[in-house]
Amino acid sequence: xxxxxxxxxxxxxxxxxxxxxxxxxxxxxxxxxxxxxxxxxxxxxxxxxxxxxxxxxxxxxxxxxxxxxxxxxxxxxxxxxxxxxxxxxxxxxxxxxxxxxxxxxxxxxxxxxxxxxxxxxxxxxxxxxxxxxxxxxxxxxxxxxxxxxxxxxxxxxxxxxxxxxxxxxxxxxxxxxxxxxxxxxxxxxxxxxxxxxxxxxxxxxxxxxxxxxxxxxxxxxxxxxxxxxxxxxxxxxxxxxxxxxxxxxxxxxxxxxxxxxxxxxxxxxxxxxxxxxxxxxxxxxxxxxxxxxxxxxxxxxxxxxxxxxxxxxxxxxxxxxxxxxxxxxxxxxxxxxxxxxxxxxxxxxxxxxxxxxxxxxxxxxxxxxxxxxxxxxxxxxxxxxxxxxxxxxxxxxxxxxxxxxxxxxxxxxxxxxxxxxxxxxxxxxxxxxxxxxxxxxxxxxxxxxxxxxxxxxxxxxxxxxxx
Amino acid sequence: xxxxxxxxxxxxxxxxxxxxxxxxxxxxxxxxxxxxxxxxxxxxxxxxxxxxxxxxxxxxxxxxxxxxxxxxxxxxxxxxxxxxxxxxxxxxxxxxxxxxxxxxxxxxxxxxxxxxxxxxxxxxxxxxxxxxxxxxxxxxxxxxxxxxxxxxxxxxxxxxxxxxxxxxxxxxxxxxxxxxxxxxxxxxxxxxxxxxxx
Numbered sequence: 001x002x003x004x005x006x007x008x009x010x011x012x013x014x015x016x017x018x019x020x021x022x023x024x025x026x027x028x029x030x031x032x033x034x035x036x037x038x039x040x041x042x043x044x045x046x047x048x049x050x051x052x053x054x055x056x057x058x059x060x061x062x063x064x065x066x067x068x069x070x071x072x073x074x075x076x077x078x079x080x081x082x083x084x085x086x087x088x089x090x091x092x093x094x095x096x097x098x099x100x101x102x103x104x105x106x107x108x109x110x111x112x113x114x115x116x117x118x119x120x121x122x123x124x125x126x127x128x129x130x131x132x133x134x135x136x137x138x139x140x141x142x143x144x145x146x147x148x149x150x151x152x153x154x155x156x157x158x159x160x161x162x163x164x165x166x167x168x169x170x171x172x173x174x175x176x177x178x179x180x181x182x183x184x185x186x187x188x189x190x191x192x193x194x195x196x197x198x199x200x201x202x203x204x205x206x207x208x209x210x211x212x213x214x215x216x217x218x219x220x221x222x223x224x225x226x227x228x229x230x231x232x233x234x235x236x237x238x239x240x241x242x243x244x245x246x247x248x249x250x251x252x253x254x255x256x257x258x259x260x261x262x263x264x265x266x267x268x269x270x271x272x273x274x275x276x277x278x279x280x281x282x283x284x285x286x287x288x289x290x291x292x293x294x295x296x297x298x299x300x301x302x303x304x305x306x307x308x309x310x311x312x313x314x315x316x317x318x319x320x321x322x323x324x325x326x327x328x329x330x331x332x333x334x335x336x337x338x339x340x341x342x343x344x345x346x347x348x349x350x351x352x353x354x355x356x357x358x359x360x361x362x363x364x365x366x367x368x369x370x371x372x373x374x375x376x377x378x379x380x381x382x383x384x385x386x387x388x389x390x391x392x393x394x395x396x397x398x399x400x401x402x403x404x405x406x407x408x409x410x411x412x413x414x415x416x417x418x419x420x421x422x423x424x425x426x427x428x429x430x431x432x433x434x435x436x437x438x439x440x441x442x443x444x445x446x447x448x449x450x451x452x453x454x455x456x457x458x459x460x461x462x463x464x465x466x467x
Numbered sequence: 468x469x470x471x472x473x474x475x476x477x478x479x480x481x482x483x484x485x486x487x488x489x490x491x492x493x494x495x496x497x498x499x500x501x502x503x504x505x506x507x508x509x510x511x512x513x514x515x516x517x518x519x520x521x522x523x524x525x526x527x528x529x530x531x532x533x534x535x536x537x538x539x540x541x542x543x544x545x546x547x548x549x550x551x552x553x554x555x556x557x558x559x560x561x562x563x564x565x566x567x568x569x570x571x572x573x574x575x576x577x578x579x580x581x582x583x584x585x586x587x588x589x590x591x592x593x594x595x596x597x598x599x600x601x602x603x604x605x606x607x608x609x610x611x612x613x614x615x616x617x618x619x620x621x622x623x624x625x626x627x628x629x630x631x632x633x634x635x636x637x638x639x640x641x642x643x644x645x646x647x648x649x650x651x652x653x654x655x656x657x658x659x660x661x662x663x664x665x
Contacts, residue, residue, distance in 0.1 A: 015648050015655050020632035024648055026655045028662065036548065038503040047642065052652070056662075064501060078501040085503050119661060129547040129571055143571050145549035147578035147640070155645035157652060161629045193488055194541035197570055227541065229570045254665040261660045293488050293544075313540075317487055410497045410546075431492040431545060438496070438515035 002268040028122040030057040036127030040149035054094040067402035106378020109133040109346035116246025120235035120262035132223040136216035138235030164274040169205035172281035177463035180215035181446035185287035193295040196228025207281040213242040225294040234266040288445040291321030340423040341372040341454035348426035349377030360451035366398035367457025411436020424453035472637030477562040479534030490545035509557035538565035543572025584624040
């Protein structure tokens with residue numbers, strides 16, 4: 001009988017079948033942050049429990065941290081209190097904490113892979129929907145809520161029903177100027193924002209095999225935007241090469257033994273799936289959103305759609321989205337003016353993202369009136385970028401070079417849109433109010449496309465601007 | 468078993484919220500996640516939508532005191548914030564009926580004892596229309612019989628077996644059940660190469 005990675009990891013981590021019929025699944029790596037954990041620690045305390053496996057939980061602070069100055073105490077009293085609580089909880093319960101004063105702090109989904117905490121074959125949970133990111137290394141990674149954070153702290157387990165599995169094959173080569181972000185936006189456009197509910201997405205095909213781990217992280221990150229709680233790529237030589245030498249990865253001969261196991265948990269070559277979908281990589285063009293969910297996207301050469309073009313069930317949603325966005329149906333999306341350019345987030349805040357954006361920006365200037373910022377995904381990303389001089393390219397062009405955090409992606413710190421500002425963003429969600437202004441508007445796109453828009457002051461086709 | 472934890476049936480007046488893909492940022496905007504408890508979240512449920520939409524259902528007089536929320540497709544998509552179902556629960560919602568739910572949101576609702584039942588497209592359309600016409604009448608959300616009953620109709624509803632069993636046995640707070648596995652948890656840990664050591 002053939003098995004998929006989902007089957008193998010699920011079986012290896014099954015503790016028992018619960019009376020409800022669900023599986024009690026052991027969680028190998030638990031990641032926590034300041035927003036979704038304080039209530040979980042409080043519940044744990046009230047129940048009189050300790051952490052079952054404190055060495056399998058790691059914490060960092062990312063959502064609420066200021067990115068301009070990170071001096072303590074934070075000017076925002078509530079943000080400071082959350083930071084203090086996380087530090088206190090980690091100390092009381094014996095959890096490793098990559099605090100702001102450590103050199104390893106960053107967005108939790110950036111530092112997990114970067115530190116080698118995220119490894120193939122693991123089950124991973126974090127109180128954050130973008131936990132799907134970690135699947136890029138061949139793990140099963142679940143976004144969970146606060147009660148489940150409590151469950152994992154207390155028992156190192158989750159009660160879960162085994163999902164179905166859809167393989168998404170991206171075949172061929174992505175054209176020049178088209179990136180992993182465009183591929184995942186194209187997938188979500190095709191399958192919809194709820195197409196993945198009840199499914200795990202396995203990303204495969206020659207385009208995915210050719211991708212770096214960082215590109216795979218971008219793809220897996222946005223699985224949840226397509227409704228799939230979990231997305232993964234089978235571990236391969238690219239994965240192993242990425243992990244080699246990372247601080248928490250196995251070292252020396254243990255690494256070689258780990259590779260043997262990691263290879264064994266990949267889906268069998270003749271494995272079968274509940275569903276298979278294929279995308280043609282050469283036909284994907286730079287993508288961006290025109291609406292208020294990540295499925296409402298078009299290629300950069302397309303026009304803003306008319307509501308009558310919507311499938312019947314989506315007509316009202318398209319009306320609402322177009323009204324909120326203030327975009328005119330029938331007009332080319334290219335030329336749409338922007339107010340803010342944001343490069344960062346757990347989707348596209350890694351070194352390769354900054355390199356690509358810097359290539360577009362080098363020698364150029366940010367358009368007058370555009371506020372542009374780069375927020376590296378972690379301190380390590382910032383250090384590596386600075387070592388290459390990328391920050392100079394951004395600063396010279398007129399970008400702000402910020403410190404690591406989630407920033408404008410969800411506007412929980414000082415970085416917010418104001419009024420009806422429109423932001424070209426490399427992040428993951430264009431929901432109403434997402435960037436901190438209830439009427440602010442977000443256009444999701446690749447970092448290269450954000451760079452292009454920042455220079456032109458309007459949506460532009462990056463393929464015309466690549467060096 | 469605490470009888471208060473059983474969720475076999477929920478009866479109450481309903482509130483209709485139309486639209487699909489309503490995300491958790493809309494249910495509770497991120498700025499209200501700056502907190503260390505869930506207390507007071509009910510004051511901000513749908514805050515930005517309510518400011519932009521005069522006469523939002525949550526502000527309509529005839530929906531005040533409703534305990535059953537009627538929604539469309541993919542309700543609760545996006546962020547995993549449990550603050551969203553907590554805000555709804557603290558506002559007074561005891562159960563939700565929709566055409567479909569986002570997975571993490573559904574799990575969070577289950578974890579705090581808030582059953583989510585699904586109806587087919589026709590069923591949810593009929594219920595929404597009927598509830599908006601007779602908001603003073605009560606809806607029966609029958610988790611045990613997998614039915615949603617209103618006026619003359621009893622509509623077959625779906626809910627995954629696992630969640631349904633949790634509600635019928637009062638075991639939706641999973642922590643206690645998970646801890647009952649005892650040493651079996653450690654046995655699995657020891658069997659994993661990355662825990663035991665490569």
